[in-house]
Structures are given as C-alpha cells and as structure tokens.
Amino acid sequence: MTGRRGAEGEEDEGAQGTVVTPSAEFPPLGPEELPSLRRIGEQWRTPPAATSSAELPVDPTLRRLDGRTAPSRFGRLAPIEMFRTDEPGELVATEHAYVPGSRFGRALSRLRRVLFGPPLRSTAVLYERMRKLVALPVLSSDLLSSIAYGPEAMLGVLLLAGSGALSLSLPLAALLVTLMIAVGTSYRQTIRAYPHGAGSYIVASDNLGSGPGLAAAAGLMMDYVLTVAVSVSAGIAAITSAMPALTTFAVPLGLLVIGVLLAGNLRGVRVAGNIFVLPTYAFLVAVIAVLLAGYAHAAGRGFAPVPPPPTAAAEALGLLLVLRAFSSGAVSMTGIEAVSNAVPAFRRTEWRNARTTLTWMVSMLVVLFVGLIVLIHLSGLVPVPEQTLLSQLARQSFPSGPWYGLIQASTALILLLAANTAFNDFPRLLFFMARDGHAPRRFLHMGDRLAFNDGLATLALAAGLIFVAFRGHTQSLIPLYAVGVFLAFTLSQGGMVVHWRRRRGRGWRRRAVLNGVGAVLSGLVLITAAFAKFTEGAWVVVIAVPLLILLFRAIQRHYRTLHRSLALQASPDGAGAGTAVAPAPLPGATEPGAAAEAQELPQQVRHLVVVPVARLNRASLRALAYAASLGQPTLAVHIAPEDAESDRFREQWQAWGNHVRLETIVSPYRAVIGPLAHYLEALHASRPDVLLTVVVPEVVVRRRRHQLLHSRTGQRLRRALRALPGVVVTNLPVHLGE
C-alpha cells in the first residue's frame, strides 16, 4: 500500500482491497490524529452561548415543526417530510430533500430521474456472489470477444507481405497459445495469492512500489479506454459486415453505442450475471458451429487447404513484420486478467472456483483461437475491408437463412458486453487510485444511482475521442491496444515474482518461476508491440503512459501536502497552558499572515469586522447592523472617487450618528477592489494575529438577466481577497422583492 492510504487509517489491506463503499469519501482519522483531537478538545474554551449545552434559538432536530418542515419555496401545497428522525440526534434526509431549489434545477432533476431512474440508497450496494457457470460468461465476455478481431489483426499484418506470408499464421498461433497458457498459469497463481482480488495496479503497487503500480494503472487505463473503442468498432464491423449499407454511419453508430453504454452505466444497472449468460454462450455456440461446419467442409476435401487469392506484397517479409503480426495477434488475450480482479465475487471457496473458471476460460480461448486460425488457413480466406473474417467464415458455412444473422448478432452483442466490462472496471480503478490519492477525490463519490458518474463520463469521453480520431477503424486501433495491456500484464506478473520471493512460502521458487515466465513473455510482447508498431500508433501509448504517471504523481503530491496541512495536531501554542493565550501581536513577525490562520482555538481568535460601504442604503445598514451585532470591534470603510464625495459621505455618516468607526479612502483612479484589498492587507500586516471578517452585502435578484445590471462587487471582492491569509468574507444576501 502506498503512504497516503496508510496515513488515513489502514484497515486490513486485503479485505479493503476491492471493497467499494460510499464512505470512502470520509476516511477515518489517522492513528496519531485521535490523540491530537483529544488534546485540542481539552484546550478548547467555548464562550457560553456557543457551547453544545446552551439553548439554541431553533430546534436542530426539527421536531418542534411537527411536519411543517416544508418551506414555502418547495412544497407549496402539501407539507412534505424532508427529514425523518430514526435515532435521537440523527436526521435522515428523505428523497424530497434532494429536490433542487431552482425551477431549472428541478426540471433537470426530473429529466435525470426519467433517464437514469430514482436514486438508490447507500445500503443498496450489492455484493453479488456468482456460481462458476454464471461467472464464466460474466468474466469471459472481454476475453472471448477478442477472437472476433485478434486473428484478423494478425492475418491483416501478414497479408502486407503478400498472400504467401499467410502460412506463417500457424507457427505464430502456436507461439501465442504458449503465451496464453503461460499468462493464464501466471494469473492462476495471482488468484491464489490475492484471494480478496487484486488488479494489476494493486499487485504492482504492493510488490514493486508506487512507480510500477502507477505504470500498471496507466496501462490499465489505456487498456480500458481501448477495450471500449476496439470492442465497439469491432461490434460495428460485425453489423456492417451483415448490412453493408450502414458502413457510412459507422462513426455516429459507434458514438451512439458508447452513449448508450454510458447512460446504462449511469443508470447504475447492476449488470446481473444473467444478462451476460445468454449472449456469451450464444457466441460460444455460434463460433463452435462455424468451426464445426467449416471443418466438416474441409474434411470433405481431405483437409486440403484452399490457396488464398493471390495478393501482391506491399512490404517485404522481414522480422519486423512478423513481430508486428505477432503483437497484433496477442490482442486476442485481452481480458484474461478479469478473473483475478473478481475473486471475491465467487462462491466459496472463492480462489478455488476462480482458478477453475480461469482454466476453463483459457482453454476455451485456446480452442477457439487455434480452431479459427487453422480453419481460415484451410479455407484460404484473407482479411478484406468490407467484411470481417468471422463474417466470411459464417457466410461460407451458412450462406443463407437466419443462422448467419444470428452469428453476427451474437458477435456484436458479446463485443458490446466486453465494452461494458470496461465501464465496470475503469471507474473502480479510479476509485482505488483516488483512495490512494493518485486521482482526483471526486472519483470517490458515488452518484445517486450508486454509480461513479465522473469515472464513467471520463471513460466515455476518452473512448469517444479515440474512436472518432481513428474513425472507428478496428485495425488502426489494435497497435495502441497491445502496449497498455501487456504493460499491465508484465508488471502484475513481475509483482508476483517479488511477492513469492518475499514470502518464501512453500514451493515459492516454483511459483516465482511460473510467474517469472509469464512476466518475461508478457514483457517481450510489450517490447515487441511498442517497437514494431511504434510508428503505427503505439507511440501514443508510449508517450501517454509516462505522462499519466507524472500526472498521478503530481496529484498525489498535492494531496499529500493537503493532508499534511490539514491533519490534526495539537496546537503548539496551547500545548502547555490549559488556558491558552493568544500569541502576542507580532507586527514584525517573519511570517505575516500565518498568525491569524494558526488560531485553532476559540479563545485565540481576535476579531476585527470590516464593512465596506459604498453608499448608505438599507443593504449597507443591514451589513453594519449585522457586523455590530456580532459584538466584535467593527470598522467601516468607504472608497470615494473624489475628495468632494468623501466629504459628503462623512456628513451622512455624522447624520446617522457615527455609530461605527469610519475610514474613508480616496481612490483618485476610481477603482474600488484594488485599493480595498490592499488596505485590508495592510491592516492585516499591521496585526497579523487579528482575523479580519469583511461583511459584504450582496443584492440577490430573482431573474438571472437582472444580474447584468448589478456590479459584481461582492464576487470580485471575494476573488481578490481569497489569496489573503486571515481575511474572512461574509456575504450578506439582500433579496429584492421583485
């Protein structure tokens, strides 16, 4: 685990590993913070009126209201109960408390509800457990769907060297099968070692440190984005193969699909395993049917290969081309890591069932992959732009009738589900990263449908951009795909090697060797893909991954500073004395401004309330009354454009009774904000231990367009004063009748 997570209170890391909870936004106090909190509490002296035992002017439990909790603006007709009391001292908001106040907000909220459904309670987070026969389709859709584009990607590269080079597909397939088995075996061990589930990010962070962990995360993020882009483009290709008329609409269709996936996931549809069962098994059956029919046909002619249509070589058949073909074919393995993330979703004994499922999945992958490659070789088919190879095979075996359509539909459907897998996993990855402080905190927040809205939107946006940039062309996307995936594989397996070496449990050497083989093979594919396809698009990933790592690190640095600044620590001033005394005024303090913000006990705070007054009207008199009623020293400031105006204002002030000390500042260049901000800063510099509270009345108009008729002095002042330490800005709203 990285430092950040440790600092905010470490629980059992394994159990915490894959649990997604809405409370993650509110991390518990760190172990050294609780004693500090107690010490701070002991030094705290609250004025009588503010203490918890004092009588409040209102009943905070709202019980005195007897159901009249509905303010006029919202429930005009019937009283609506916005808050219930379940336990004493604890209110629970009802759905009504979420309805926005403005009319526009309410309309938006209604629209959201229609689109995405009613809000879901935090308690509705489901922790589903799956049988193996359900887990298999759920977790394998990503992996198995890869054979819809993987073999084609490999043959497409070989074809560049002419149709003669196509026969190389058989040895390459053998190599890939070895790779599949090695990586599969490797992941079987990860499952055993991380029975609570662990993605590449967690395994790599845990064992190799934060750098490799972030590299794995960056690779995974690229992987998820490309899974969506590639699966959608391959799915669209399956459809356009069947209906060529739709080819011109491929890009908008793809964007529509991404939009539907986003909307569905924003709806937070808990994609129950059942949804996956039918399409995945249908796809399996369809591909097996195609294989059987194809081999029956081939058997009819004694398995004599049909020569492929002669194609001229565009490139020479060199090592580079073969490596490119190999790394393209390797994308057939994407999705193999799914099971290791989801171990806790299995029934007991989880790791055992997960391992068995993984074995089944890899076996099926090998069978389908080899079956397809050999059948394509026997049938003499070559990749063509208008139709996928799978569609060509299906057409050959089932030239007419509903069978062909069913095969294409099940292909499109499983690819859609594969894309949906990324929509499940990407926000979870961001959640874990945000929990460690590597990603913006907002990714911890679950929307009102228990979905990670920000993460989903980020994925859809990134995938949509890439999809459009590559015009939804699967073969152009493949070079980008392999690098991220194999980066994650390599780091994950490499992490396992370190894991075994550290634990030195029974048979650790054997296990380390198995994972080591997986890591080395994955690493070789990674290097092959990065180099051989660099100019074809892999450079995007090669550049993006380090940049992402830098970004994650910068984010973490910022959150670390934030945490250090905000972590509780007993104030050094009051540490000794029970009755803490405010620090003496330090006009020549080395750090002006620090003093006022170091006041963390009520008895340390020294107030000065400042009221900027432009002219005497009800708004400014309300601000003065508010300021004076706080019972703290008060100063009014008037900025005048000319001497004459300043004198006139002073006369009015005298007529009013000069109840508050007034200082006028002539601003000969007429600006108001600048001199006022500098004056406040000068005041603060003269007594850094005094906290200035600036009371700004702000006219609130009903109609937005009327805002144009008002100077935004309040807002501008707030912005100018934000940077000043020890200056508090209080906005006093003045509501206009109209």
Added chain:
Amino acid sequence: MTGRRGAEGEEDEGAQGTVVTPSAEFPPLGPEELPSLRRIGEQWRTPPAATSSAELPVDPTLRRLDGRTAPSRFGRLAPIEMFRTDEPGELVATEHAYVPGSRFGRALSRLRRVLFGPPLRSTAVLYERMRKLVALPVLSSDLLSSIAYGPEAMLGVLLLAGSGALSLSLPLAALLVTLMIAVGTSYRQTIRAYPHGAGSYIVASDNLGSGPGLAAAAGLMMDYVLTVAVSVSAGIAAITSAMPALTTFAVPLGLLVIGVLLAGNLRGVRVAGNIFVLPTYAFLVAVIAVLLAGYAHAAGRGFAPVPPPPTAAAEALGLLLVLRAFSSGAVSMTGIEAVSNAVPAFRRTEWRNARTTLTWMVSMLVVLFVGLIVLIHLSGLVPVPEQTLLSQLARQSFPSGPWYGLIQASTALILLLAANTAFNDFPRLLFFMARDGHAPRRFLHMGDRLAFNDGLATLALAAGLIFVAFRGHTQSLIPLYAVGVFLAFTLSQGGMVVHWRRRRGRGWRRRAVLNGVGAVLSGLVLITAAFAKFTEGAWVVVIAVPLLILLFRAIQRHYRTLHRSLALQASPDGAGAGTAVAPAPLPGATEPGAAAEAQELPQQVRHLVVVPVARLNRASLRALAYAASLGQPTLAVHIAPEDAESDRFREQWQAWGNHVRLETIVSPYRAVIGPLAHYLEALHASRPDVLLTVVVPEVVVRRRRHQLLHSRTGQRLRRALRALPGVVVTNLPVHLGE
C-alpha cells in the same frame, strides 16, 4: 428630468445636464432619506466593542505602520507607500494600491499601462473652453465629412432610373438646402434655450416625457453606431479610390480603424481641439480647391453641362425613387446637432458664440453641398463602385501630382475624426441614461484613464458588427443611417416647440413656429426614409428603436424597484420604542424569511451560527473555532452517506469533547448540498427571525490547476443558499502552504 434622477436628489438640472463626473456613481441621498437616516441612527444600539469610540485592535489610518504598508506579497524589496494621509481620517490611495495581487493580474496591468498609459486622477477631468475658430473644426468634422458620401448616396439612387434622372439632383438639392437652413435655425434656438448644452435625449425627455426621450436616445444610439460604420467605410473608400489594390482588404482595414479608434479612446486621449483643426481646414481647402478648379474648367466651356455617360434605367422613375434619393441625400446633414450638445465648451458668452459657430457651419455645408452637386452635374460624372465621386472630381481637376493624394488623404482623415466624434458622444449619452436609470449603472464608471471603457467597447463592438454585416459598403449602410438621425432631430425640435409653449416667454410664438418647421421637415424626412428605404435596410432601425425603448424601460423598472427596496426609511419596528425589541418569534408568519432580512438595527439581530463539518481536520476545527469565538449560539451539522459513517463521526466528536452542539444528517443518496440547503431552510422556517450564518471553510490553493482536485463545496453551497432569505454565508479561507 425623469423620476429616477429626481429620486436620487435633484440638483440644478441645467447645470447638471452635461457635466460628466466620476462621483455620479455615488448619488447623494434623496431629500426624504436624510431624516430617515437620522431616525435610524437614533434607534441604533451598538454593542460596546463595535462602537466608533471603542479601541480597535488595529490603527485604521495605518499610521502605526510607519511606511511599512507594503505587505510581503506585493513589494518584496522596498517598502511601497500604498496610502497617504492628506486630511485626518482620510486615506488617499497611491498608484501602488491599484496593482493587482496575482501575477497574471500584474502582467495584465503592465500591458494595459503600455497600451493605454498610466492612470489619470479624477481631478484631471478637463473642462476645456474653445475659441470659435477652434470650435468650428472640432464640432464640424462630423457634419462636413458627410458631404463625402451624402451627394453620392443621392445620385446613386437617381442613377437607378437611368442617367436622365440625374438632372433631378438640382431640385432635390434645393429642397435639401431648405431643410438644412430650417434645421439649422431650429438648433440655433435650442442653443439659446439650453445654454448648458442639451442633446436630443435631454430636450425630448424634458419636454415630451420619458417615452420620446428614450426614442430620441435610441435614435441617437443608432446614429452614433452608424456614424462610425459609415464614416469608416467612406474613409476606406477614399483610400481605395486612390489605391485600388487595397479594395480586397476593405473589411479588415475598417475593423483595424475601429480598433485603433477604440484603443485611442480607451487611452482617454483628451482629443484636444488642435488635432481637429488641421484636417478639417485641410479638407475644407481641398474641397474648395476641387470646386474652384472644376468651375474654372466649366467656365472654359461656358458652363455647358457635359452629358453623363448613358446608363440604362434599372427602375422606373417614380415618386418612391425620388423620395429615396431625397432621404439618401439628407444624410449630408448628419452631425448638425453637434454644437447644441457642446455649448458649455465655448468661451463666454457661450450661447452666442455657439450660435455663430452653428451659422458658419451650416453656411459652409450649404456652399459645399450645392457646389458639389452642381459641379457634378456640370461635369457629367456618375457614381461608380470603384471610385468615389469626390475622387473622380479630384482626378478630373488634379489628374496627377501630389494634390490628388492630399485631397484623398484629407477626406479619409476628416472621416476618421467624424467617427471619433461618435466615440466621444456615445459613452456620454450612455452616462446620462445610466444616471437616469435607463442604462446599466456600469456606464457611470470611468476607467483609470477617465474614459468610459464600457461605453466605448459597446460602441466599437456594435459598429464593428454592422460594418462586417454590410461588408463595409457605404451605400448599403446609408438607408439605416437616415432614420435614426432624423428621429432624434424630429423629437428634439418637437420638444423645443413644447418648451416654448410652456414658457410663453417674449416672442414664443415665433420661436415655436421656427422649431415647428424644423420638426415637421425632419419628421417628413424621417417618414420618407423609414418607408421608402424600409426594405433596403431601414427596417433594421424601425425594429431596433422600439426594442431598445422596451429594453431601456425594463432596465429602469428594475432600478426603480431596487431603489425602492434599498431607500432608507425608518424601521417601523423600532419607530416607537427607543430601545427596539426584536420581533417575537413567528413560527407561522405569513412571510417566512422576511423577518430576518427586516432586521436593520443591531439589537434586532438574532444569530445562529451553523458550521457544516465533513470531517474533523484543521480546516473544520478552524471554522468551529471561528464560529464559537463569535460568542453566538452555534450548531455543527454533519452530512453522512451511511449510518456507520455517522456513528463513527459522532464518536470522533465525543473524543474532541462535544464542545458544540452537533446534528448529523444521514443522506442515503449521498448528495451533500441539497439536503444541507433544505435543512437550513427548514431551520430558518422554524424561526424566521433568526439570521443563520453558515461558516464554510474553503481550501485555497496557490495554483489554479490544483483547484480541479478539490470539490467546490463552498462555492456550490454558496450558490444553493443565495436564494434563501436570512442565510448569510461566511467563507473562511484555509491557505495551503504549497
């Protein structure tokens, strides 16, 4: 004067009429407001610490600082004096107090200073007085420059009916001369009646009421915008006539000229009369030279007219065409009103000198106009797209040598100055309108160069848009021009008729008749222009003027409401009792929320300080300390996503010591802002007389990009609470070290 101006304290309306002062942003109290202020002051009871006599923790005059007024953030190396003390109790900001705090702001400020020069003090407003010989060129550039496009506009329309119709130019010219003399005479009387100067807006508002006043203002605004557009396009035409290669760049060139005019006026160059003298007299000399040479030439052939080149008629010669030609020719009179606006700028006796100058101007206009029309007739010239008529005449008389170039240059220059006149007058018109509440208040504000930046920018933007929309084509702009100008003329002269009728001074009938003739003739031109040229562009103005009037009225309505809401009136609650008592709690008040905002005396304000706490850290503890130190009843609120989190938080609260009453609200749908806002509203509804102060700590980061990593809870809460009456939001900044 309209009601608004009266309400804010009426001064001598004549003297106030044309005085532009930076203090206009701070209108004095109304006559009934001062007694109210006194009464409010008598009822006011300030707690001892807040009174003006109490010792403040700082010295508001900054004297104790001894020159160390430079806070660390700004003058790091040398102490900079930001404020001087001229009189006791009054500080004066020095230039340093205007330097923005942020680095970006400082860079921008330096750039502004380079572009527009150092700031000018309010006392630098100049009230220049001009000799007649200087006033003449200053005030006549707009009028005289009109002959550069007026005659051509008229002949261009006549030519549509074939070259035979061109001879109609002579009778039309005679008609226009009558009009010029009538309108000139009419304005002579306005000058006598309004010796402090008065534009059409003021004369029409004064005598005909606010509606016609606004109509005149709308007409004038269109006039100023079109003066810029037409003068710039005609100026560019003068240049492209001499250098045809530049024709393709006409539109960007024109925009460049508008940009330069804007920049020059933002610089606030006091366009001293001297700048105008040379170009105006040069233009006069140039045109007279062209005329003399032309007539000498014509005399050589016994004043026999050269027949114009035969041109086929595109339209029948009907009444409509003649009327169109007449109203096009009438644009030669634009600018005739300039003297009546500027009477106070003359030396004594102002009105007499102004009247004499007007007479000279009109005489010159008549001479030049008639001279040109007749000479064109004699020379047989017709308008052509590539070259202006003035350029053709100049080429005829001075075919080569520097003379032709000088003539074109002086034409372009005077047109530029004419456009500049609009840049002087448009922001002044907006200033007067804003003073009456008909235009946004921001137009009262003078920038740091004493220029009305917002008005200048508005004019440049509008003129630029129109210029581009008509592709800088003078003849297309003319139909729009006449309507606005003659609307203002008509209303101004009509107003004078009413003026004389009301006063019934010596010889009022004669004066009324003279102005009446001017009004009727101007009105006829207005109607002619609006109808005859409706489809050619006049419809834009015919639609825009009523829309502008509606806009002005809506603005005034809003400001009236604002003024009524904010005007001082002794509080009815405290009126009787010397020691005012807070209104009794009214849980069932008919107007919930009104109570808290009606509290205008310190002794009436009942506080409840509410601190939303998400988690216990230094920021939230500072907010709690701040809230508690105010010594008012305090309540902390925690919004929890789940029961478990709520319980955990309560435990921490107990560990701290439970110093402040805590209420937790479980938000099962995880949103924070909505339930919090509704809870505060419910609290407020339970005791409408209690003012809620919500203290929100806000983490302030140094770098803007880090802001992305923080939830903007403070901002979102502020926005959600803005609409709630009686809820004050206090932002407590927490500055991060990094």
